[in-house]
Each structure stands twice: as structure tokens, then as C-alpha cells.
Amino acid sequence: MRLFVPITLVSIILLITSGFVYYLFASYNWGAGEIFMHIHLWLGLFFSFYLIYAIPRHIKENTSKIKLNNFRFVSYSLMGFLSITLFSGILHFIPYLSYFFTPIYYQFDTYNLISKVHLIFASLVSIFFIVHLSLHFKKVKNENF
């Protein structure tokens, strides 16, 4: 688990930034915007698989160290929000990949729902991730002094 923090940090930052850049700025240049989408989708997929492997270990290693209830609440909420975000992201990835084989797609309303869920929970992940890191830094700082 030595690389858990760098991998997670880099992945989440790149996923959040690429996602929001695509959402907010793609319409100014769809060609460039699409590249952000490709990066976002593939990175999201690999990160999802990585988390399936890494999160149980991360929890196992750290749960006993968490003494603050707030930190515990934020961490578990973050995990929940992240799961929903990644799951809704994978729901976007399935039709994306299917295009190269047998295209499958959902009803437009279903897409709308998935997109909204993905966006709302990604926003929550961004906030809770910052809080999670802040609490972690605070804890480390307290331990050092």
C-alpha cells in the first residue's frame, strides 16, 4: 500500500479536473473536450478497479487509527459517494465501449439521471475528499507535535 496515497491523489485530482473541464468547457471546442472525456473515462475505469483492490486494505490499515467521529463520518461518506460516482461513471463507460462492438445505449432520460447522479456525487466527492485530506493532515500534525 506504499503507492496508495500518490495513486489515489493523482487519480482523483485528474478525474475531478478532467470531468469538470469537460462539463464546463467542452462546448467551446468539442474536439479537445472529447479528449478529456476519453482520459476521464479510461482513468475512471482503471481507478475503479484499483480502488476495489486498495480500499479494503486502506480501511483495514487505518480504521483503528481513527479516533475522531467526524473523520470516521467523512471517510465513510467519501467512500459511499466515491462508489456511487464510480458506478455511475462505469454506467457511462459501458455504452462508450460498446460502440466498438455492438452499440448499446439507454433511454435519454436514463442517461440524464446517470449524468446528474455522477455530477452531484462527483461534486460531493470533491468536497469530502478535501475534508478527508484536511482531517488527515490535522491528525498527522497533531501526532507530530
Next chain:
Amino acid sequence: MRIFKYKKIIIASFALFFVASFVIYGLNPKVEYKGIDIDDVDFYSLPWDKEKPFFPGELATADAKMGNPKAIPSSSECVKCHKKEFEEWVPSLHSISGRDLIYENSIEVNVDLMKNHHGKELSRFCDSCHNPIEVAMGKNNPIISVEPSDVQTEGLACVFCHTATHADAELGNGAITFDLNKAYDNLSGSAILASPTDHARAFGSAKTNKLLKSAEFCGACHNERYYPPVTPSQKVLHAQSTYDEWKNSWYAKNNITCQDCHMNYEPVKFIGDLQKGIVEKPEKYSHNFWGGNHVLQDTNLKETLLFLRGGVLPGVDVKEYFRLIDKQKPTTLKFLKAAAKVEIISKKVVDKTLEIKVKVTNVGAGHNLPTGVVDQKHMWLELKVSDDTNQTIYNNGKTDRDENVVIWAERFRDKKGKIIMDHMTFKTADITLTRPTIPPRESQIITYKVVLKDALKVKNIEAKLWYKIAYEELVIKTLHRNIPIPKFLLASDKEEIK
């Protein structure tokens, strides 16, 4: 120490993102659809208004340029994802509005009629509604310098309506402005499948859909006026006023739009509900465009139908084409029948004369009956009286050619006042009505007087309202064949005298 390491990773991640963004945006400059300058369309002729390249049609492009044949996608591109909508649109008349053989040949004949008076340029008037993409590309020209593409053969193709930005129903004659730049989002198929919402966003669908749901959008083509140079007359001739008819009706006052009936998944039920006073606008709209042309959906005609519809559309094979038409046909027939009602409301004998009153009501259409190109689409009433031995005593209106037949049609007339039966638009100098068409939710009462030898023998009275999509003269003129056009029974009533 660990905090410092994390900070470094965070800063490095953001730095990586910013560098990547600059590289991505730097290597991918915005690709825009570029319309073609009118001067760059070789030999493009502008005999009238230089500012209006599609005149006498009222069509316009948002960038005031000609359409780019290399960049405008065919509807067969859209079918990859919008299969349902494509399959609804394929059997409709909107998909063949440009390639329908009778229409296409009618254009040729009209153009030929005016060959020394910018006939080809005049055809922009007709094609502004029937084949707007072709007009926008500059194909309606004496010398064609536009390379062919699938979308030019698709009549009202997906990109036309779904890039519309403005419509003027009062002006009519194809007064739609469309922004082809919207059909050029450059998103790959996989990206669209991942997030079609963005494709809709690129097309500006929130704004466009509002326009597409309005009656004004339909009215831009379903209001047709002939004025010079289209007609030799100096006055404006109202050839088609479907939108105006709707606007003055109960339907417009109750916000029932064209789309509510013609793009309804269950149009007959919707019309039935309206008659019961139930107004429930559909949540979703189909692309069937239910209309009045049952002949061009008659699959019993087999190869002839294919011939009349101008062959198969790009993106569909013959078998599938017939399957889709067959699927739509029953509703088209029921839809037509839902429009009118015929009632024998009274009968009395006065001095050996049987007086019969027949009431014809427009019960289901949000426009007059008949409507559209009424010099061709017409309806007439047949009254048949028979005796107790089933012998016909009186029969008026067996065909639309009968003497004194009660018929609802327009008569195009040339400069000499002679009736034009074959839709020669460019020589139409006047338009008259045989009798006023029937407005929505209104009736006309027709009185018949049948002279009888023996009134007691009258047994059956039957009234039938027939509809025909065109006159045979049009087929003779355009296809050089004398093919009888089938008549369609819109409504009937029968009374037995005991």
C-alpha cells in the same frame, strides 16, 4: 515530512493537468463547420434578390452562406443511435418529400414550363420546403456544380429540423433559418454513446426543441403563397393555408399544436379524447408525421410503391423499408378516418321530390378539410338512393368527375382562366375554391333534391365522403401513365326507410 510529500503530489497533479490541458487544446484547435460563400458555388445564378440566395423560397441559413456538401451528415449517420426516430421517420412523407417521384417529375415539368425564365431557379421555391438541404447547397441551379451527397436525397433530413433556429409561419414558403454549424459537434460515436446529453447540448437542443414543438415551425412550410416570379399573377395567391386555418381554430385557442396530433404515438386515441373534452398533451413525440397520403404507404402496390417513393432511403434495405411502411400504414388509415363525420340529418318528400340533407363535419382535424395542396388533395360527397329492389334511383358523386358533384377542392387557373388539373404552379394565375373547405369543428349541410317517380319505393339512402390524394392528370403529366388513383372512404352514413 509526509504532509510535504502529499503537497508535492497535489501540486504535481495540478501541474500535470494544466500542461495536459494546454497540449490538448493546443493540438486540437476548434474545428468549425464552414459554410460556402455564394461566390464559391460555381455558376450559382441569382436572377432576383442578391441578398436572398434561395429566393423565391424563404429558406435561410444562419451564417448566410451556402450549405457545405462535405460536412452535412446524412440521416443514415443518425440511425446509429437514433434508430427508433429514424424508423419512424423513414415511412413518413417527410423522408421522401424531395425524392417522391411524382413531386420530382412535377418540378421538372414546372421548370421546363419556365425554361427560358429561370425555371431552375424558380424550383428553389418548391424545394425550400421539399428539399431544403439541396436548396441550401445550391443544387437548384441551371448548371449544377454541387457534388452529390446522401443528405440531399433525404427531403426533410434530421439535420434540417434539428438545427433550425427560427421559423416564420406568417411568411410561409419555407421561412426557416437553420444553423448547420450545430450539426457539426465533432463528437465521435463512442463519445456520443457515453454521454448523448452533450451531443444534444452541442446541437443546442433545449432551444431547438422549443421551436420544433411549436406550430409556427410547421407553419413555415404549411402556409404557401404564390407571388411573382412564381406566378404570372401580380396578386398573392393563397395556395395552402393549413397553419392559418389552425390558428383561427379551437385547437390553437386550446394550445393543441400540429405536433400533438401528427407526432403523437397514439394519434387516433388523442383525437378521440379531444372529442370527449379530454386534453392531455403527449409527453413524448414520435417522428411518424401522420398525414394524409395513404397511397404512398400502400405496400400492396409493391414495386410500384418503391418506384413512387423514389427508391430506398440511405441506411435502410428494401425489406426493412416495406416492414416499416407496413407498420405505419394502419394508423395512417385510422388517422384519416378520424377527421370527418357524415350524417344524413333529414329526408322529406315534397311534390315527388325527395329532399335529403347531409351534414359533413370536420370532427378531428385541427385545420380545414381538406387542407394542404387542395388543387390535388380533394374530397367529395357521394349520395346514393336505392329502391326496395336495390336498384339505384339516384347516385351523385360516384366519382369526383360526376356532373354537379359536391366537391371540396381548389382550382388552379391559368391567365386565360382555364383550369389547371396537373399542378402547374408556375403558370397558375388564380386560385378559386369549388366550395369553402370545412374549418375545424364546423359542419356544412348539403341539400340534395332527388326527383322521384314513386316516392314509396325509396328504401336506402347512403352518403359517403371520399378523399383522393391527387388527380389523374398529375400522374399523366409527371409519369406519362394513366394510373387510376385510389379513392379513400373518409366517412359514411346510411339510412334505411321502413
